[in-house]
Amino acid sequence: MRDLPGLPSRRGFLKASAATAAIAGIAVPAKAEQKPEPVALTEYKPICLKPSEWAFVMAAVARLIPSEGEGPGAIETRVPVFIDMQLAGDYGRAADWYMEGPHDAAASPLRGWQTPLTPLEVYQQAIPVFDEWCKVTHGKIFAELDAATQDKALTSLQKDEMKIRPDLREFFTILLGNTKEGYFADPMYGGNHGMQAWTYIGFPGARGSYREWVLKHNVKYPLGPVSISGERA
Amino acid sequence: MKKLVRVLGVLVVLGLVALLAFIFVPVQRTGPVTQLAADFKPAKGQGEYVMRAGDCLACHTNEGGKPFAGGRAIQSPMGTIWTTNITPDKETGIGNWSLDDFRAALYDGVTPNGTHLYPAMPYENYRKMSEEDIVALYDYFMHEVEPVSDKVEETKLGFPFNLRFGLRAWNWLAASYEPGFKPTTGQDEQFNRGKYLVEGAGHCAACHSPRNLFMAQDGIDDTSKVFLTGGEIDGYTAPDLRGRDSGPQKWTTEQTAAYLSTARNAHSTATGEMMLVVRDSLQYLTKEDNMAIAAYLKKIGTAPANSASATPAAPIVTETEKMLTDAKADMPLGPRLYLDNCGGCHFVTGKGAGETFPELDGNSLVTAKSPKGLISVILHGAELPSTADRPMKMRMQGYDKRLSDEEIAALATFLREGWTNKAPAVSAADVKAVRDLAHH
Numbered sequence: 001m002r003d004l005p006g007l008p009s010r011r012g013f014l015k016a017s018a019a020t021a022a023i024a025g026i027a028v029p030a031k032a033e034q035k036p037e038p039v040a041l042t043e044y045k046p047i048c049l050k051p052s053e054w055a056f057v058m059a060a061v062a063r064l065i066p067s068e069g070e071g072p073g074a075i076e077t078r079v080p081v082f083i084d085m086q087l088a089g090d091y092g093r094a095a096d097w098y099m100e101g102p103h104d105a106a107a108s109p110l111r112g113w114q115t116p117l118t119p120l121e122v123y124q125q126a127i128p129v130f131d132e133w134c135k136v137t138h139g140k141i142f143a144e145l146d147a148a149t150q151d152k153a154l155t156s157l158q159k160d161e162m163k164i165r166p167d168l169r170e171f172f173t174i175l176l177g178n179t180k181e182g183y184f185a186d187p188m189y190g191g192n193h194g195m196q197a198w199t200y201i202g203f204p205g206a207r208g209s210y211r212e213w214v215l216k217h218n219v220k221y222p223l224g225p226v227s228i229s230g231e232r233a
Numbered sequence: 234m235k236k237l238v239r240v241l242g243v244l245v246v247l248g249l250v251a252l253l254a255f256i257f258v259p260v261q262r263t264g265p266v267t268q269l270a271a272d273f274k275p276a277k278g279q280g281e282y283v284m285r286a287g288d289c290l291a292c293h294t295n296e297g298g299k300p301f302a303g304g305r306a307i308q309s310p311m312g313t314i315w316t317t318n319i320t321p322d323k324e325t326g327i328g329n330w331s332l333d334d335f336r337a338a339l340y341d342g343v344t345p346n347g348t349h350l351y352p353a354m355p356y357e358n359y360r361k362m363s364e365e366d367i368v369a370l371y372d373y374f375m376h377e378v379e380p381v382s383d384k385v386e387e388t389k390l391g392f393p394f395n396l397r398f399g400l401r402a403w404n405w406l407a408a409s410y411e412p413g414f415k416p417t418t419g420q421d422e423q424f425n426r427g428k429y430l431v432e433g434a435g436h437c438a439a440c441h442s443p444r445n446l447f448m449a450q451d452g453i454d455d456t457s458k459v460f461l462t463g464g465e466i467d468g469y470t471a472p473d474l475r476g477r478d479s480g481p482q483k484w485t486t487e488q489t490a491a492y493l494s495t496a497r498n499a500h501s502t503a504t505g506e507m508m509l510v511v512r513d514s515l516q517y518l519t520k521e522d523n524m525a526i527a528a529y530l531k532k533i534g535t536a537p538a539n540s541a542s543a544t545p546a547a548p549i550v551t552e553t554e555k556m557l558t559d560a561k562a563d564m565p566l567g568p569r570l571y572l573d574n575c576g577g578c579h580f581v582t583g584k585g586a587g588e589t590f591p592e593l594d595g596n597s598l599v600t601a602k603s604p605k606g607l608i609s610v611i612l613h614g615a616e617l618p619s620t621a622d623r624p625m626k627m628r629m630q631g632y633d634k635r636l637s638d639e640e641i642a643a644l645a646t647f648l649r650e651g652w653t654n655k656a657p658a659v660s661a662a663d664v665k666a667v668r669d670l671a672h673h
Contacts, residue, residue, distance in 0.1 A: 209576030212558045223560045226573040230635035 035231065038193070044081060048088035048120060052141075056127045057083055059143040063150045064179045072196040074179055082182030082191030092120035105166030115167040119174055126164065126171035133162045186228045195233040198225040256398045259347050262337040265364045266413030273368065280373025283366045286522075287359065287434040288514035292316045295385075301378050302326075304385035307353045308467050310448070312390040314353045322380035335371045340412050342404060349400035351388065357407050357450055358436035361414045366434065407449035417455075420532070427529025428455065430522060435514075440464055440471035440506060455533045462535070463602060468670045469505045470606030472597035477536035479597050481527060489527035494518065495623040499587040501596060502627070504615040505606055512618030551594075553651040557581035567647025570640055574632060583652045589627060594652035604645055604659045608667040611641050633671075638664040 046054045057080045067073030074080070086092060094113075103114050117125065130153075131141040137156075138149050145153060156162060157172045164171065182191030184198070186206065192198065198205050205225030213221060224233045284290065293316045295304040303318040321328040327335070334345040342356035343349055350356065362370075393399060414433055416425035431437045438450045441461045445451040452460030463473035473479045480501060481489045488498040496503040496511040503511050515523060556568055558581050572581075575593075579585045583594035593599050598606045614631035617623075636644065638661040645664070649656035 207573055207577070209572055209580075212581050221560070222562045223569075223572065224562060230573065230632075230640075232569065232573065 038078070038081075041075065041078065041080060044084075046084045048092060049084050049123070052131070053123060053127050054080065054084070055143040056131065056141075057123075059150065060154065060175060061179045061182070063147065063154055064176055065183055066147075071200040074183055076193065077183055077191055077196050078193040079179055079182035079191045082185060082189055083178050085190040086178060086181075087120040087123060092118060094118040103167070105169065109170075109173075113170070115170060117167055122168055122171050122174065126168040129164060129168065130157060130162075130171070137162075187231060188227065188229050195225045195227055195231060199233050255401060260341060260343050260349075260401060260404075262333065262343065263340040263360075263412045264333070265336065265367075267364045269364055269368065273365070275365065275369030275372050279366075280369040280371075280377065282517070283362075283370045283434060284373055285514050285517035286430055287362075287370070287436070288510060289319065289370075291509055291513040292353075293319050299379070299381045299383070301374070302381040302383045302385070304383065309351070309353055311351075311394040312388075314351050314388045314390070315386040316353075318381065318383050318385055319374060320378050320381040320383075321375050322382050325382050325384045326380060327374065328380060332368065332371050335374070336367050339367060339370075340408075342400070342408060349397045349404070351390075351394075351397075351400070352403070352407065352449070355436035355439040357453055358433060358438060360408055360410070360412050361429070361433035361454075363414055363429075363433075403447060403449065406447055410453070423525045423528050424532055425529075426522065427525035427527070430518075430526050431461075431529055435526070437461060437474070440466040441474050458535065461530075461533070465603050465605065466506050468605050468667065469609060470598055470601040470603045471506070472601045472606075474530055475533055475535045477534070478595060478600070479534075481530035482534040482536065483595065486524060486527040486531055489530060490520070490523040493523040493526060494520070495588075495620045496617045497588045497591075497623060497627070500592050501598075502588075502591040502615070502617055504598065504610050508615065508618055511620065516618070516620040516622075551583075551652045553583065554581050565643075565647075566640070567643040568651070570636065570644040571647055571651075574635070574644070578629075583648075588623070593648055594654060596654075599648050600654050600656040602656075604649065604656075604663055605667050607645055607648065608641060608659065608664050609670075611636070611645060612664070612668055613671065633668065638662075638668065 041058065049057060058075070061074035061079045061083070065074035065077075065079070067075050090096060097113060099113075099116065099118070101116060103116050104111075105114055107114050115122065131143075134140065134142045134145060134153050138145055138153060142150060142153055154172075157164075158176075160169065160172075182189075184203075185191055187193060187195055195205060197203075202221075203225060204210075204221060204223060206228045207223070207226050210221075213219075226232050290300060292305055292307065293301045293303050295302070295316075298304055299320070301318070301320045303316045305316045307314040307316060318326040320326040323329050330338075330345060337343050337345075338350065338354070339356055339359040339362060341360075342352065342354060389395065414429050417428060420428075432454050438453050438461060441464055442450045442452050442457075443459055443462060443464045451457065452462075454460060461474040462476065464471045474481050476482065480492065484492070484498065484500060488500065491498040492501065492503060493511065493515045495516065496508055518526075553568070556564060557572060557576065560572060571579075578590040579593050580590075584592045598610070601607070610629070612631055612633040614629045616629075617625070617627040619626050632641070641664045642659045642661045645659040648654065649659065
């Protein structure tokens with residue numbers, strides 16, 4: 001996504017939010033709810049992804065929202081778990097989508113899903129294709145490349161430099177989309193662990209109770225977020 | 234020595250005779266309180282109206298069952314009581330009952346074969362009904378209700394409550410007062426109409442009066458100080474209706490009447506058992522009758538009538554409201570949970586929105602002696618019935634999955650102490666008890 005000229009940049013916005021979250025973060029943990037930590041990502045048993053696919057998703061999301069630098073990354077927020085859960089569910093099966101076709105790979109992306117494959121099938125078929133391309137081009141499968149090369153490979157994928165099969169052309173788009181969704185969705189869906197992403201950008205979550213704040217201008221909202229299932233941070 | 238044995242023997246025999254008499258001599262059944270003209274015929278619809286006022290349908294119909302065919306479980310502290318089939322079916326219902334049989338059930342709590350009814354049947358209150366209403370109700374059941382052949386589960390309480398003859402003694406305490414309705418002299422017709430509905434058919438005291446040592450209603454009319462000062466029903470709170478802070482005393486008569494006929498008014502909404510009473514009974518009463526009930530309740534308030542109108546002149550900003558508005562990150566758990574879960578509808582003022590979200594500040598269910606009603610609403614939510622005047626079924630979701638016992642205890646304690654409320658704290662054990670009740 002390119003920043004629009006004349007408007008505050010997305011990165012700038014995130015930076016500013018991060019600063020406020022950092023200040024808010026000082027007081028919040030005192031009230032944070034104690035929850036047992038879920039199983040570590042390295043121990044996690046994927047519901048639908050095979051080990052090679054899981055390794056790819058882990059490596060890819062770690063580059064799309066990296067852990068180094070500001071704010072939590074996709075790994076700390078358990079985005080891979082979100083993606084696995086979603087692909088194992090209705091989304092992965094395209095359960096409530098129109099899938100009868102005709103599918104026209106040449107159609108404008110604005111015309112929606114133009115492949116007979118479900119999102120899970122796109123992951124399952126695109127990952128080996130992309131890994132093979134990485135091996136040919138960079139010498140190793142994606143998960144084994146160093147970070148800088150991974151970034152390069154993802155950029156190539158985004159620009160479709162490898163001319164991927166038409167029925168897989170949505171792969172990068174849904175990978176990036178699912179990563180963002182896992183980062184910002186309610187924790188009940190497996191990602192946004194501990195509401196770290198919400199805390200980072202200063203989003204107060206599923207509270208829906210701000211009537212008294214409508215007329216308070218330029219006052220920072222002090223409370224940390226709450227999730228749909230009632231977690232507090 | 235011989236003499237002593239003989240005396241003892243006589244005493245034992247006398248005792249046995251008395252016991253047998255207590256068990257087997259039929260109960261004297263109460264006759265009509267007024268002799269109606271031989272050609273008395275209830276007005277069209279009168280019987281059904283009395284049935285609505287007495288809410289017979291609610292207990293004598295099972296969830297999803299045929300009207301009045303019984304089989305509904307009433308949880309009592311003594312065990313489960315199954316309501317009976319009161320359709321005019323001759324085998325399984327009351328089709329063979331005479332008017333005198335019918336009256337005896339309503340006045341004395343006995344069936345034609347002399348079996349005592351458990352006082353889950355509010356004959357303590359129905360004893361005040363007029364002969365006209367009894368006849369109308371009898372006529373309704375015999376001629377307007379569809380007979381249903383359905384043998385319902387028999388009530389089998391544990392010892393000693395299975396010995397129904399024991400209720401004879403209980404009735405001497407609870408339902409031995411002179412039958413029929415005694416209007417209060419010097420009060421107007423509206424007052425006495427309200428009094429008749431509240432004390433008689435409406436059997437409000439069955440839930441809203443405390444129970445005495447013998448589990449009888451403590452006070453069945455307004456001559457008793459504790460009449461309608463709050464009780465408990467099936468693990469739910471029936472709030473005080475007479476104290477200074479109770480709904481009928483704080484609200485205008487019109488507001489109370491609106492609550493009775495639509496389950497909602499400018500301040501509050503009916504939940505739990507009361508919601509069912511509005512749904513099945515009160516919404517069918519005329520505006521005049523609900524106004525009469527409201528006017529009567531207001532007049533029997535135990536504290537001097539609140540001269541201030543229902544809405545205070547200048548809204549006072551409470552400490553609680555200030556704390557909730559500031560939303561400081563270090564606020565205690567109770568108010569934090571309120572903002573996270575409740576504030577969106579009930580607002581930081583705790584005043585909610587008229588006819589939609591009940592106010593929690595000054596809400597008698599929130600501050601009731603027993604916190605069970607409040608806990609139950611937090612756990613399981615509430616739904617308003619659809620009534621003719623207000624068809625919208627407003628619903629609050631339950632928080633049983635979202636909040637733990639400790640969290641609900643903290644939240645309920647906050648509600649009971651917040652704004653102008655002053656009621657004792659709630660413990661996690663209190664919450665657990667109500668949560669466990671739901672599994673029965």
